[in-house]
Amino acid sequence: MDIFNLTFSDSFPLMIVRFIILILVTWAIVHKLYYRKSHRRDFYFSFMLMSVAIFFLVYFMIFELEDLKTKTSIGIGIGLFGIFSIMRYRTDAMPVREMTYMFIIIALSVINAIANNVSLVELLLTNTLIFSIIWICECRLKQAAFKLVQYDRIDLITPDKHNEMKADLTERLGIDVLHVEVGSVDFIRDMAMLKVYYSATASDSDLQQRLQLSKEDKKQFT
Structure with a gap:
């Protein structure tokens, strides 16, 4: 060759x-x-x-x-x-x-x-x-982003107050909340870990990557 x-x-x-x-x-x-x-x-x-x-x-x-x-x-x-x-x-x-x-x-x-x-x-x-x-x-396929939130109103995390909790999150976060999942609950500190799904636009589709809690914060709820 x-x-x-x-x-x-x-x-x-x-x-x-x-x-x-x-x-x-x-x-x-x-x-x-x-x-x-x-x-x-x-x-x-x-x-x-x-x-x-x-x-x-x-x-x-x-x-x-x-x-x-x-x-x-x-x-x-x-x-x-x-x-x-x-x-x-x-x-x-x-x-x-x-x-x-x-x-x-x-x-x-x-x-x-x-x-x-x-x-x-x-x-x-x-x-x-x-x-x-x-x-x-x-x-x-409609895009639904999410972010983790430390929530201070644990009186609203019960299933019968789910709609009231969504309305409170929508008002305080300024986003269209679609669905909320309740994770770990800390009754001593009156805090709960929420996974909040919301309608994302092209400009904020990367919120999931930038607005999640740090690993140190997550350890408090594990």
């Missing part, structure tokens, strides 16, 4: 086209669907670069295996997909929504990388269908 060969393979132009399709679809999913609600720049950065890295990794690995007349390229590609799909960021817990988007980004990267025998029309249709399904789910 001549490592100084400067010519391009016959499949290189098609690979570039598939890569462009992947980047456009990934950007549309991350920017138009994910980032519009979450406003998490860290995951925006990770999803885009992960898509690029996985595409080229899978493509060149399969290309090399096919060049060596190996029949295990698809199996290794699927195995690589499984490895990346269970990957977790150990420095911080990843929310379920972010894990779902990460799985979709990985799936798109692998699909576009191994689609050697698929026409561009079929590839475009597949990417469009995936984007459309995500868009429908994001538009139709």
Whole structure:
């Protein structure tokens, strides 16, 4: 094999086209669907670069295996997909929504990388269908955020006063309270831990990440 060969393979132009399709679809999913609600720049950065890295990794690995007349390229590609799909960021817990988007980004990267025998029309249709399904789910499923609240009126935590407690929380928090779950109760301090669900907008969808109690505060109720 001549490592100084400067010519391009016959499949290189098609690979570039598939890569462009992947980047456009990934950007549309991350920017138009994910980032519009979450406003998490860290995951925006990770999803885009992960898509690029996985595409080229899978493509060149399969290309090399096919060049060596190996029949295990698809199996290794699927195995690589499984490895990346269970990957977790150990420095911080990843929310379920972010894990779902990460799985979709990985799936798109692998699909576009191994689609050697698929026409561009079929590839475009597949990417469009995936984007459309995500868009429908994001538009139709109402988003409900929550935050933990230390509540000082334990006289309202009984089931018969649930509506009165919701009205009190709505007035004091200034949000549209949908549902309230009562957790630990401290009768000595007259405090209760509440999980308050409310209607979230695009601007405050990240309240769950920023307004939860600290671990030290939660320990008082465990």
